[in-house]
Amino acid sequence: MPERLYGIRHHGPGSARAVVAELERQPPEVLLVEGPPEADELVRWVADAGLEPPVALLGYAADDPRRAAFWPFAVFSPEWQAIRWAVERGVPVRFFDLPFAYRLTGEARRTPAVSPMPVPDGSPASPADAPASSNDVPGGAPGEAAPDDATAGDTPGDAASGGAPGDAASGGAPGGSGAPGGSGAPGGSGAPGGSGTPGGSGTPGEGGAAGAPGEAASGNAPGEGGMAGEGGGAEEPAAPLRPVDPIGELAAAAGYDDPERWWEDVVEHRGMPAFEAIAEAMAAIRDASPEDPDDLVREAYMRSVLREVRKKYDDIAVVCGAWHVPALTRKVAVKDDTALLKGRKKAKVDFTWVPWTYGRLASWSGYGAGVSSPGWYHHLFASADEVVPRWLVDAAGVLRAEGVPTSSAHIIEAARLAEALATLRGRPLAGLAEVTEAAEAVMCDGEPLRVELITRKLVVGERLGGVPDDMPGVPLAKDLTAQQRAARLKPEALERALDLDLRKETDLRRSRLLHRLRTIGVPWGEAAATRRSTGTFREEWRLRWQPEFAVRLVEGSMYGTTVAAAATAKVVRAADKAETLADVTALVETCLLADLSDAYPQVLASLDTRAALDADVNHLMAAIPALARTLRYGDVRRTDVAGLAEVTASLLGRVCAGLPSAVGSLSDEAAKVLRDRVDGVHTAVGLLDDADLRERWMSTLASLGGRADLHGLLAGRLTRLLLDAGRLDGAEVRRRLRLPLTIGTPPAHAAAWVEGFLSGGGLLLVHDDALLGLLDDWLADIPPAAFDDVLPLLRRTFGAFEAGERRAIGERLAGPRATADDGTPGGLGFDPARADLVLPTLSALLGQKITDSGTARGNETAIGGSPPGHGTANGGAAKADGTSGEAR
Amino acid sequence: MTALRPHAEDQYAEELAQLASADDRPRPPGWRLSPQAVVTYLLGDGAKITPKYVGPRRLMEVAVSTLVTDRALLLLGVPGTAKTWVSEHLAAAISGDSTLLVQGTAGTAEEAIRYGWNYARLLAEGPTEAAMVASPIMRAMQTGAIARLEELTRVPSDVQDALITILSEKTLPVSELNTEVQAQRGFNLIATANDRDRGVNELSSALRRRFNTVVLPVPASADDEVEIVARRVAQLGQSLDLPEVPAALDEIRRVVTVFRELRSGLTEDGRTKLKSPTGTLSTAEAISVITNGMALAAHFGDGRLHPADVAAGIVGAVVKDPVSDGVVWREYLETVVRERSDWRDFYRAARDA
Secondary structure, eight states, X not given: OOEEEEEEOTTOHHHHHHHXXXXXXXXXXXXXXXXXXXXXXXXGGGGSTTOBSSEEEEEEETTEEEEEEEEEXXXXXXXXXXXXXXHHHTOOEEEOSOOHHHXXXXXXXXXXXXXXXXXXXXXXXXXXXXXXXXXXXXXXXXXXXXXXXXXXXXXXXXXXXXXXXXXXXXXXXXXXXXXXXHHTTTTSTTHHHHHSOOHHHHSGGGTTOTHHHHHHHHOOHHHHHHHHHHHHOTTOOXXXXXXXXXXXXXXXXXXOSOHHHHIIIIIGGGOSTHHHHHHHHHHHHHHHSOOOHHHHHHHHHHHHHHHHHHHHOSOEEEEXXXXXXXXXXXXXXXXXXXXXXXXXXXXXXXXXXXXXXXXXXXXXXXXXXXBSOHHHHHHHHHOOXXXXXXXXXXXXXXXXXXXXXXXXXXXXXXXXXXXXXXXXXXXXXXXXXXXXXXXXXXXXXXXXXXXXXXXXXXXXXXXXXXXXXXXXXXXXXXXXXXXXXXXXXXXXXXXXXXXXXXXXXHHHHHHHHHHHHHHTTOOOEEEOXXXXXXXXXXXXXXXXXXXXXXXXXXXXXXXXXXXXHHHHHHHXXXXXXXXXXXXXXXXXXXXXXXXXXXXXXXXXXXXXXXXXXXXXXXXXXXXXXXHHHHHHHHHHHTOOOHHHHHHHHHHHHHHHHHHHHHSBSOOHHHHHHHHHHHHHHHHHHHHHOOHXXXXXXXXXXXXXXXXXXXXXXXXXXXXXXXXXXXSSOHHHHHHHHHTTTXXXXXXXXXXXXXXXXXXXXXXXXXXXXXXXXXXXXXXXXXXXXXXXXXXXXXXXXXXXXXXXXXXXXXXXXXXXXXXXXXXXXXXXXXXXXXXXXXXXXXXXXXXXXXXXXXXXXXXXHHHHHSOHHHHGGGHHHHHHHHHHHHHO | OOOSSOOHHHHTHHHHHHHHHHOOXXXXXXXXXXXXXXXXXXXXXXXXXXXXXXXXXXXXXXHHHHHHTTOEEXXXXXXXXXXXXXXXXXXXXXXXXXXXXXXXXTTOOHHHHSEEEOHHHHHHHXXXXXXXXXXXXXXXXXXXOXXXXXXXXXXXXXXXXXXHHHHHHOEEXXXXXXXXXXXXXXXEEEEEXXXXXXXXXOOOHHHHTTEEEEXXXXXXXXXXXXXXXXXXXXXXXXXXXXXXXXXXXXHHHHHHHHHHHHHHTBOTTSOOBOOOOSSOOOHHHHHHHHHHHHHXXXXXXXXXXXXXXHHHHHHHHHOSSTTHHHHHHHHHIIIIITTOGXXXXXXXXXXXX
């Protein structure tokens, strides 16, 4: 036979080293690697220094990028090492697994209900995506595409579920539960599934499992299942298990918990004929396990490629999962293979390299084919000597970075303990279990949190790969790279916080980029604790780049070729589709935040239309605060907000017109809602800084305030707002307050009035003696029979005040008011003559002549009698006056 | 044998001898058994050797390896997680002597860790070696044995630090005589401390650095815990010469369930949240409740363990603070115990208790 078969363990550093050593020893003329043949073109990039593992081959259907799959490679993957070896020496490399294109069509044929919808609106959380993804990505395809099948679970358990897409399609309602897996993807591990594959998600029971899509993307289970379904129909029962990790099985049989260590001990330390031995062992295992129909198809294809290559070359090296080796050496008639492969159509697929992360590689992120400790494998592969001490030094570094004092002595002792443990367990060298336990006992003082820290940072690792800039990819992704460079913002796998000051050019650019990316469904940054109400120029973000964003970018590329264009198109589309006014106002805000000025006119137009059509004044009022905020925000972001101001003004006009008819005959609940809305708009109007609008709003309120049919809550609230705004003077307010509180009004209405009037404003009572007195008198006037009815309502109002305010009100009622009359000094007894001594200094400070306490006393009545709203301008002085007045 | 509670090396002398005779692996200097045999002694081999510790194997492996590397071992855990038990058996298996013990208290003085003086002799003869009173730790150093220090965190900080020289230099200077006591090979120290007492006298980082820490967890599953309780109860029954009472596994399971549920604040089915009492409700307490119940049953009952026999013990174990724990217990009784149809007897008994 002209070929040499290297059966490897996917992502096994031991296999990687062995493969490279073999290739060095016997350089072949051509190298065949298990992987999608469509990616042959991309192999040359491996030589590029910019392509830095972990990376993944991303394959997607050209007409629907959400049907995608990944083939990840780490630096310690045997395939990666073999390809690199070949590329560096100019040896041709071919991928020879079943083409990805076959699998896509195979599935489309099987699920007739599918008409691959173009991405609806692309918003990742939108349920609209869901049916699409679960329908037309019946997972089978990409699933099996995985290069990882030896380690990956092509488990028939999954096969059963994979068979389900058939069910789902025929059931006619596949979307429902399948959806969450796909659509919920953004942050989670399920993301690639969402976009890619989820055979699993077609199964209603599994749809929500984030893990399932992930697996699907990496390509194993559901895919296989899909094929199984094809062969045996959707009702095919769960077939018996085919080993997930055959080398792992061998290791387990030998009593090893870590297949890598087994490889190390058994294969590496015993010299070279490793691959023959592995092949024999695999043959033995395969004889005893059931065949997976999907494997058969793939292997048929592999064999046919092999036959073809044999015609051209004499010396062939084949790197594939150990599981396939026996099948490739087996003698099978050509016609049998062609029969298996017959009738498969090709879909158009595109491939590219995308960066990957170790976190995604680790199985705990739901990547079934992954390894649980990529960081450790990387270390095993990368460090030539002193594996354990180097590892412990790194672990100590992690702990030190977190402020845990870890000395060299700790490392020494940990290394000794690891060795002792290895000896105790009869192992030639300390493995991951030993170093972890040693680190736990010596360096972490047995604290699980620190152990977890080491696991996260070191055992898994957060390495993020990179791809060269000049690699052809989707234009959107390239534009993003350019933007990232312009904004000096590097994608990192580890979450980090970013604090932006929008007054700076770079930060503004960053903020816009992040907002735009969010719009096109790439939540690279999450806004942390927005402080809209206070700061307008600060933004806090939490950044974390997820490898599956690559798919989102491909998806997003159908909207436009640059980030800005894609975001604009997406926002415009969303504005057209928006159902309620609030949706559109949110989009307006997005427009401004992301600086999508091209989308802006259309969104505003849409806003205007919605506002005109929306008859519910409540909706209109709900929209105003966001717009007002946006208007203010725009100043910092230097965007043109003139158009928005107009729309806001017209909106407010509509509100002013509609409000009078909306306030009559309200139930308690409705009144409460409306009161909150009025408050919101009132605040917003204050923000707008437009005298005309303000005037219009206030006069609307003033005209409303006089109406008799108002709900008590609103009447009280309006009076209060007018009072705060200085529209009513003290005497008028006192009159109005007394009016509802008179005998003619039912107590419930009166109490609602008081609630509306006082809600959120206990301080007013503390400072306004007149008001307090009025309330006090009214309370005392309530007839005993009615008092019982009013009390709970009053209590509701007062219960909402701060405890401190309540106490202050109580003290106010019990103390000074009484003492002020009889003229005895209050609690703060001091000598007015001595207090006068500070007046010259105060005058100098204030630049205003204050003669003596006599004048202050003169002011006292006026200032004390006016509510704080008036008094604020000279609040400091008012306070001083008040105090000296009391002391009188 | 008249000792109320024989030492581990006496009680399990047979097992130790058996292990020693079959042990062909290299033994570290001063050790009676090889490290592998020590682990087997602790975890049992499923046949002749009974398990002393039920729990993760790796913990025992780390503990034994620590002692092999002549690092001191610190066993941490909430009360009743078999810290002392493990340390006793480790000492028995490694040096055949578990009696070199210092009990740490707030009043533990430096003499208890280093050495004291026989004042009569000191006055008569002046400072001589004969006038010295060796502490258990000093004796362990001289004989190359394992010393044990219980409740290390209760010992005042300045006294704790007397250990630093012993652990790092493996020597104990006697300045009065201008000599020193050098530790012989085989010497090591096992200290226990409890999680809840942390902060009482936190170890200085200099001392901390000299210990490897092994945290002993509460039993992971109810079945494990039942097994532990059943086994210990049987052993205690033998050594205390209680009349034979058939160990009622149902009652043991019930006590363990009650303890676990109250400890974790959640019923086993995970459906009901509970308040947790102030006590720790350790496995050790469950053991004593059952033992106590069996004594009651044997002497005052019909020789069989009934719910009523354990009820009083449980209440005593749960209600450590009469006010707050009383509420916790009554709530548990009325909301959880009452609902369980097969727990009727126990409910009645507990209400009367």
